[in-house]
Amino acid sequence: MEANNFIEEIINTELGEGVCEGVHTRFPPEPNGYLHIGHAKSLCLNFGTAKKYDGLCNLFFDDTNPSKEKTEYVEAIKADIEWLGFKWHEVHYASDFFDEIYERAVKLIKDGKAFVCDLKADEISAMRGTLTEPGKESPYRNRSIEENLKLFTEMKDGKYADGEKVLRAKIDMSSPNINMRDPVIYRVLRAHHHRTGDKWCIYPMYDFAHPLCDSMQGVTHSLCTLEFEDHRPLYNWVVENTGVAHKPRQIEFARLNITNTVMSKRYLKKLVEDGAVRGWDDPRMPTLTGLRSRGVPAEALKNFCEAIGIAKANSEIEITYFEHFIRDYLNAHAERAMAVFEPLKVTISNFPDGNEMEEFDVNPNDETAGKRQISMSKHIYIEQEDFALVPPPKYFRLKKDGYVRLKNAYIIRCDDVILNEDGSVKELICSYVPESRSGNDTSGIKVKGVIHWVNADDAVDCEIRKYDYLLKDAEYSGQDFSERMNYDSVHVYNGKAEPYLSSVQEGTSFQLLRKGYYKKVTEGDKLVLSEIVSLKDGYKPNK
RNA sequence: UGGGGUGUCGCCAAGCGGUAAGGCACUGGAUUUUGAUUCCAGCAUCCGUAGGUUCGAAUCCUGCCACCCCAGCCA
Numbered sequence: 030m031e032a033n034n035f036i037e038e039i040i041n042t043e044l045g046e047g048v049c050e051g052v053h054t055r056f057p058p059e060p061n062g063y064l065h066i067g068h069a070k071s072l073c074l075n076f077g078t079a080k081k082y083d084g085l086c087n088l089f090f091d092d093t094n095p096s097k098e099k100t101e102y103v104e105a106i107k108a109d110i111e112w113l114g115f116k117w118h119e120v121h122y123a124s125d126f127f128d129e130i131y132e133r134a135v136k137l138i139k140d141g142k143a144f145v146c147d148l149k150a151d152e153i154s155a156m157r158g159t160l161t162e163p164g165k166e167s168p169y170r171n172r173s174i175e176e177n178l179k180l181f182t183e184m185k186d187g188k189y190a191d192g193e194k195v196l197r198a199k200i201d202m203s204s205p206n207i208n209m210r211d212p213v214i215y216r217v218l219r220a221h222h223h224r225t226g227d228k229w230c231i232y233p234m235y236d237f238a239h240p241l242c243d244s245m246q247g248v249t250h251s252l253c254t255l256e257f258e259d260h261r262p263l264y265n266w267v268v269e270n271t272g273v274a275h276k277p278r279q280i281e282f283a284r285l286n287i288t289n290t291v292m293s294k295r296y297l298k299k300l301v302e303d304g305a306v307r308g309w310d311d312p313r314m315p316t317l318t319g320l321r322s323r324g325v326p327a328e329a330l331k332n333f334c335e336a337i338g339i340a341k342a343n344s345e346i347e348i349t350y351f352e353h354f355i356r357d358y359l360n361a362h363a364e365r366a367m368a369v370f371e372p373l374k375v376t377i378s379n380f381p382d383g384n385e386m387e388e389f390d391v392n393p394n395d396e397t398a399g400k401r402q403i404s405m406s407k408h409i410y411i412e413q414e415d416f417a418l419v420p421p422p423k424y425f426r427l428k429k430d431g432y433v434r435l436k437n438a439y440i441i442r443c444d445d446v447i448l449n450e451d452g453s454v455k456e457l458i459c460s461y462v463p464e465s466r467s468g469n470d471t472s473g474i475k476v477k478g479v480i481h482w483v484n485a486d487d488a489v490d491c492e493i494r495k496y497d498y499l500l501k502d503a504e505y506s507g508q509d510f511s512e513r514m515n516y517d518s519v520h521v522y523n524g525k526a527e528p529y530l531s532s533v534q535e536g537t538s539f540q541l542l543r544k545g546y547y548k549k550v551t552e553g554d555k556l557v558l559s560e561i562v563s564l565k566d567g568y569k570p571n572k
Numbered sequence: 573u574g575g576g577g578u579g580u581c582g583c584c585a586a587g588c589g590g591u592a593a594g595g596c597a598c599u600g601g602a603u604u605u606u607g608a609u610u611c612c613a614g615c616a617u618c619c620g621u622a623g624g625u626u627c628g629a630a631u632c633c634u635g636c637c638a639c640c641c642c643a644g645c646c647a
Contacts, residue, residue, distance in 0.1 A: 059647055094646060150645050157643055161574045164643085195645050205575040207643050216645035235647050259576050259642050281577090283640095288583085336595065338585055340578095343640055347583045350596045360609060367606095394609075425607060434605055467605060479605055 030081065034339035036074070036280055040082065040250065052084030053249045056110070056117070057239070059091045060102035060223070062294040063309040063316045064109045066330070066351075070285040073334035075252055076115040087246055088117035092124050093238045095222035103223075105309070109317040113327045121246055123238050124224045130233045130241050131185065133271040134196060134215055138177045142270055143214065144170055145180035146197045153195075156202075157210050163203035164210040170199060184217055187230045191217050198237070200266060208263045212236055236260055240267040243277040251277050254284040255341065285337070286345040290315050329358035361394050367403075367436060367481040372410035374456045374485070377441060380407035384486060387467075389437055405438055408485035411457075415480040418446065418454060425478035427457070433478040440465035440474055 032038040043049045054075040058064065064072075079086035088110065092098045110117070123130075137143035146153065146169045158164030172180070184194055196215035204210055214237035219230050233241075243251045251264075257279065264279045286292060291300075297314060300306050309316050312323035320330065333354040337346055384404040392398035411427070420428040427433040427443050434440050445458035465472040 057647095061647080091647065097646075146645095153645075154643070159574085159643060163574090192645060197645095207575080210643085213645050218645080232645095234645075239647085255577070256641055257647090261576090283578090336584080340585075342578050342585095344584065347596070350584065353596055356608090365606085393606090423607090436605065438605090440605090465605095470605080476605085477607075479607085481606085 034282075035341070036078065036250070036252065036282065036339060037081070039280060040078070044082075049249050051249065052079055052082035053086070053247050054079045054084070054252060055087040055089040055121075055243065055246060055248050056115075057089045057091050057251075057253075058106055059094070059097070060099060060106060061094075061097040062102060062298055063105050063318060065292060065294070065297065065314075065316045066287065066290070066320065067285045067292045067315075069113065069317065069330050070334050070337070071252070071254075072110065072113060072115060073331055074282065074339055076117075077335070078250070078252070079118075084249075085118040085247075086115075087248070088120045089242065089246065090120070090122045090124075091235065091239065091242075092122055092222070092224065093232050093235060094218075095220040095225075095232065096218065098223050100223045105318065109321075112317065112321055113331065119246070121242065122224060123233075123242050124222060126238070126242050126245055127225060127229060127233070129245060130238055131231075133241055133273070134233070134237070135178070135181065136272055137198065137214075137270060138181060138196075139174060140270070141174055141199070143177070143196055143198050144172050145177050145184065146170070146195050146211075146213075147193070148195075150192060153213070157207065158202070160207070164207075166202045167197070167211065170211070181215075184215070184231050185229070187219075189217050191219055193217060196231075198263075198266070200263075206259055206262055208236070208260050209266070212263060236263050237267055240264045240277065240279075241271060241273065243279075244268060244273040244275045247275055248277045251279045253279060253281055255281050255343070257281055281341065282339050283341055283343055286343070287315070287351060288345055288348050290348065325355055326358045326362070329355045332358065363392065365390075365392055365401075367483060369410050369412050369481060369483050369488075371413040372483075373413045373416055373454060375409050375411050375441075375459055375482070376456065377407045377409065377459050377461050378444070379460045380405075382407065384484065387437070403437055404484050404487055405435075406484055406486050409435070409482045410485055410488065411435075411480055411482045413454070415478075416443070416454060416457060425476075426480055427478065432462075432474060432476045433480055434465075434476045435461075435482045436479050437467050438482070439463070439467070440470075440472060440476055 030037070030041060030044075032041050040049075040052060056068075056072055056075045058068065076086045078084075088107070090103055090106075092103075107120075134143060144167075146167045148156070148167055148169065153167070156165045156167065180194065181196055183189065184196070194217060195213045197211045198214050200209045200211055202210045212234070214234050215231050216234065217230060218232050221227060222229065222232075239251070257264075258281045261279050261281070268276050284292075291297060292315065297309070297316065300314070301309055301311075306314055310318040310322045312319055314320075317330075321327075333351050336354065337350070384406045386402055386404045388400045389403055390396070390398065390400060415433070416427045417424055418429070420426075420431075425433075427441075429443050429446055432440055432442050439461040441459040441461045443457055443459050446454060447456040447458065449455045462472045462474060464470070465474060
């Protein structure tokens with residue numbers, strides 16, 4: 030099997046040497062928040078690697094800290110993974126293994142490799158040493174096995190208050206790796222666990238529980254992010270010293286960073302709690318559910334994850350790269366329709382009475398997408414921005430005495446402009462060129478601009494939920510028109526052109542296509558937003 | 573100043589001793605009834621840096637520099 034990244038190289042080598050027989054991975058979120066785009070990378074890696082090697086991938090909830098975890102999150106996480114289209118082999122919870130993890134801790138004590146420590150948190154911290162100085166051994170380090178056993182049992186039975194005692198692995202207080210300086214592996218914590226309720230008052234630490242859970246699930250390759258590299262020696266220590274039969278291997282890779290995007294669960298949670306966004310599924314959020322309500326196709330996200338690759342170098346991907354995959358997918362699959370945000374009434378004086386109907390492809394790039402009907406009459410609406418009383422340089426759209434093409438229809442000429450009392454444009458009187466009809470234009474007139482329009486007779490009013498940018502408007506001010514268009518063309522697919530449509534999740538009304546309100550659309554119901562909204566670097570929620 | 577990692581084009585990223593893939597972005601130009609798409613063309617004499625080994629190095633060796641992570645009873 031050809032390796033696409035360094036992890037696959039490792040697997041290939043192991044397979045070749047017979048170190049492992051198959052591949053079993055797991056996606057291991059802690060249910061303390063919603064999944065975001067960063068998790069998508071891990072999701073694709075874990076599920077993708079398992080699939081490539083015809084192996085298995087579990088969903089594993091790392092719920093060893095009940096004070097932060099909730100059932101709401103586990104349900105949301107499952108829904109997000111399903112949305113992405115991944116199918117897990119089994120679902121496991123660290124809490125399902127609490128009994129066995131406890132037994133493994135007892136074994137460590139019996140083997141003289143763990144001890145109950147009475148030091149307070151700050152004392153342990155003070156004795157841990159520093160980056161350059163070794164730590165000092167706890168005075169409780171040499172308690173007898175019998176005493177440790179008794180004390181640990183009492184910890185489990187609730188005889189001690191939170192923080193009063195902990196169980197520590199007996200490793201090496203002078204290790205240059207701070208994680209090996211007699212790490213705490215169990216703490217007393219009286220918190221209601223979302224699954225085990227009040228059964229336990231002691232909980233294992235991540236460093237102890239994770240390798241054991243990997244082993245018990247049969248995981249062969251435990252993929253995690255770079256910050257756990259220093260924990261690998263401890264991971265291996267646990268695997269080697271607890272007597273587990275199956276020995277998994279931890280491999281680290283760089284987490285995903287995207288420009289101008291907040292990827293920290295802590296801040297995302299704060300945004301939700303502060304009411305800065307309507308919830309975890311606010312389209313401005315980089316959460317999977319937020320992306321979904323924004324109209325981002327799951328396929329696009331997966332294509333993106335595949336393209337960015339897996340490596341160990343810290344990196345920050347430009348948001349345009351992600352946007353490219355959204356556009357790429359939408360261009361091929363999204364249904365088209367025309368829409369107008371700020372309507373400007375247009376009367377085509379020489380157009381015959383009644384409606385003229387015609388059929389068009391729903392998606393010119395996909396014949397199987399079907400056809401749609403578009404009608405036209407002498408009264409239509411166009412976008413206010415598509416007419417300029419005083420056109421800036423290189424303005425391709427409508428102006429007084431100028432021509433423009435109505436998409437899918439005719440070329441029109443603006444003959445007259447009717448103004449309001451305040452000087453703003455009220456209505457346009459135009460004439461159309463009959464022989465310029467879409468498909469068989471014999472007029473010989475060349476126009477550069479093509480604009481959207483809706484038929485006044487049967488256009489549909491839509492209520493669009495408006496989301497503001499978190500980016501300030503000031504970001505745009507000072508830009509000239511061409512730059513503005515350029516910006517829009519990146520963030521609103523095709524700029525002023527036809528928006529792409531795709532269905533959105535039920536319950537989501539209509540999403541923003543661009544800044545401003547949607548007023549009229551021809552085909553009422555499904556709309557979509559195409560702008561990419563992101564948080565600025567350094568953005569901090571209000572305290 | 574301890575330990576663990578990483579350094580190839582603006583951003584990702586291949587490359588694993590034989591003389592720098594690809595994508596995004598960008599720039600030209602052609603088509604185009606979406607200022608989109610599509611399509612051609614251009615875009616690292618150089619791989620953090622200084623030396624060394626070699627007929628030959630981004631790839632091997634040595635020194636140096638830069639950046640990231642670690643002192644939670646979080647994960």
